[in-house]
Amino acid sequence: MDNNLTTMYIYLAISGIMFFAGVYGFIARRNMLAILISLELMLNAVDINFAVFNRYMHPTVLEGYFFTLFAIAIAAAETAIAIAIIINIYRNIKNIKSDSLDKMKN
16 A cells, blocks of 8 residues: 555544544533533544645645634634633533533523
8 A cells, every 4th residue: 555545544543533532522521611622622633634635635735724724713713702601601600511501591
């Protein structure tokens, strides 16, 4: 097997492991910060896929890298908004467990 293809499979395997660890964390955790971290792990796995497919399938164009940079910028904005929402929830109910969100006041 070609060495470049083997390297691509290794990167994709790492990305797959990261993505499914994020899915498991998103489903299994009840703390909203842990859920946010799991979501970020899934987004980073997708970013790795963008970069790997760009590097090994179309090395002369940079669309994969631009998609990765765009996804990182969106993830940073999403994280800032999510943390602001979590802080607001904590101020109201003094808890950041997802099970306790039904105690929020109108």
